[in-house]
Amino acid sequence: MSEKNYSSNDDESLVKAARKGELAAFEELVFRHRDPIYARAFSMTRNEQDAVDLSQEAWVKGWQRLEQFHGESSFTTWMTRICINLCLDHLRKQKRHRADSIEEMDEDGGGVERQMPVVTVNPTAGLERAELRKKIDGALDQLSAEHRTVLVLHEFEDMEYKEIAQTVGCSIGTVMSRLFYARRKMAALLADMRKEL
């Protein structure tokens, strides 16, 4: 491996060097962006080891596909999309090994989320940022993978309905329905957490 120090280079020049085979340049990119990529994998899988493995796999894929990166988006965004696709594949494999949950059956029937009472008071009002993050994290844990995925892609990745449908491989109607359910469930969970205080 080259001993050249790339710490002062910008992402663009690091990508160029990595394309030429400079592994040290790619290592610098990994070092800079590994946390957000890992965070995305964790928000989707909710499992620390799976998130580490999937984010590492994403980096290997990133190295192999560097020629396809043309800078239309930032390098982190590009890498995050690779990671999201790997996470979706991982979740699909997991789903094949388990029965569909009651929640999903209810969603398909369009029932549960419509019957939940509306949370009239904002359950997150006045919370410190760190506390709010903790609560959001705890509530995300309680959603099914399908609902969490749509919520994460919409709220954290800022994707539109159409883009989520293409990424996940479902209809826009399903995206809307899952997002609606996920939001309503989150509101209910956050309200419950507030009551526990």
Place this chain on the structure above:
Amino acid sequence: MNLEQQLKLQAFLDGELPECEAREILAWTQRDSAAASLLAELRNTRAAMVKSEPHLSVPESREFFWSKIEREIQRLEPQAASTPKVSIFTALRHWLLPASAVVTIIIAGMIVHFEFPNNATKTVVENVADADTTTVETTLASTDATTYRDASEGTTLVWFSSADDSPAQNKKSAIN
């Protein structure tokens, strides 16, 4: 409120509706308290989520995390990982030298072949100026021609043998 209306309300919040439909939904929320309450709940949840993505760090050291990635890259493409990728010109230069050497050898071989064909091997007998000299010389390594000159006897003996000739087929030629 039916599911379609609820989803429209959400689409309105997310800016996914065309302007004319968005205006209709806005008017609806202003006159329907249930719609307004649901919109407020959805808005609060979205706002809480957007500004509260948990900040997480990889639970491994930089070196350990990288080592697995590096191993996998090297396993998948050992050449590319161990040596920097070279440009086309460098690669051409790299191959051009040995290739030109091979071509030179082939051309030299062809010249030798056509200039000195095996079945027409000739050895030019030089006039020997010094009458007392006895000379033995070997010419044309490919044909194994050996010349023996004895100036005192005035004799030149040329011995031809080729690689595909059996010893019995070796020919002698004497020139006086």
